[in-house]
Amino acid sequence: MRQRGFDLAQLRTFVAVAESGSVSAGAQRVFLSQSSVSEQLKKREERAGQPLFVRSKQGVNATAAGSRLLDHARRIIAMSDAAFEDLQGRSLDGELRIAITDYYRPHDIARILKAFSEQHPRLKLHVTVLPSAVIDSNADDDASFDLGLSLRLVTGKPHSSGRRGGAASTVVRREKLLWVSAADAAPRPAMPYQLVLLPSSCQLQRFVVKLLDEHDVPYLVSHSASGVAGLQLALKAGLGISCLNESSIGGGVVACAANIGLPALPAVEFHLLPARPGESERVSNARMALMRLFA
Structure with missing residues (x-):
């Protein structure tokens, strides 16, 4: 009997390619070779029975069928991740407040936060858009947010995040x-x-x-x-x-x-601010989950 359904690992690869717009960029996201990713996409299209991407020198674009599968794949992956986090005792509930710069992937941020919410359905998310300078300067003392994501210029000069104790922030993305x-x-x-x-x-x-x-x-x-x-x-x-x-x-x-x-012009980096002293386990777990999505 022919196997029904889709392989989860291949769905992750499919999503990585669709979101990055090329096989090579998608391969980097899932830590596979281009040839392995191309082979997975070929099997995925054979299983689907129709083309999922239109290929060109500029990269790949999802077909109508590929766009439909992309919506399903995101939900399936989110549910799988949520089940795993729950069984590991890392399922999040309560409330989480995030301050984020509006330079960070403005055409994609809604989908990223939706994926996070689907992974943690019992968590109530509050998102505030603030200037990076405000996020950094209030890193220690601002009780209005639990996690902050700010933009910084890569100039080679030291940058003060406002965080006491010299704790380092985490670079989740670098762009031109x-x-x-x-x-x-x-x-x-x-x-x-x-x-x-x-x-x-x-x-x-x-x-x-x-x-x-x-x-x-x-x-x-x-x-x-x-x-x-x-x-x-x-x-x-x-x-x-x-x-x-x-x-x-x-x-x-x-x-x-x-x-x-x-x-x-220099490059820019997006930094997830380090933990505050006494940060709760809920916020720490949310930090780890968001780092994967923000990257």
């Missing part, structure tokens, strides 16, 4: 920082550069202004947005240029060409 503009903008923007920025409370925007000043690049601030979503809309509307980390670049916005006279 890019100059960006509307997809239909002129290849070479007019001088002075029209900047679309967030308020000065944003460390990334302060860095951009300082960097341009240091390199004597002429600019003026043409639009100020209140958050990353507003920044994306202003960029898409062609109101100017700005810089965004890779996962924040949305539709209608593209990276600027490298030869338009703008200084090079």
Whole structure:
């Protein structure tokens, strides 16, 4: 009799490829070779009886059938993880408050938090979007959140997280920082550069202004947005240029060409703040579970 259903490990591989957009990136996420992942995808499509991906030089995109399977796969994986955590005595209940920067994967964060909630259905989740500087500076004393995820520039200079005792934060993701503009903008923007920025409370925007000043690049601030979503809309509307980390670049916005006279940008990292003294077992377990999802 032909086996029914799907293998859980292969479903994890399928989800990794679908979310990363390429076989090579998906292989890195599940710690397998590209050939192994390609073989798993082939078996998955044979089992499904229809193509799950459209392949091109740019990567892979899920077909209609692949998108349906992706929804099922995420729920199946979440339920499996929840069952395992429960049997290990690590199932979470009560309430958990997370402070998170809105630069972190804005097009994907809702799905990530939904997966976390499905893994821990008895946990009530509260999420607050705050500037990274506020998250870092209140790491010790702010009782409004249990866990914080902030963005930091990779400049080679020491960074103070505000956490007493020198406890190190955990880097869960590293991305390129890019100059960006509307997809239909002129290849070479007019001088002075029209900047679309967030308020000065944003460390990334302060860095951009300082960097341009240091390199004597002429600019003026043409639009100020209140958050990353507003920044994306202003960029898409062609109101100017700005810089965004890779996962924040949305539709209608593209990276600027490298030869338009703008200084090079550093990478950015997303840090999960370290435990506070006396952190509860519930928060510690949630930290470990979120580290896997945030990565």
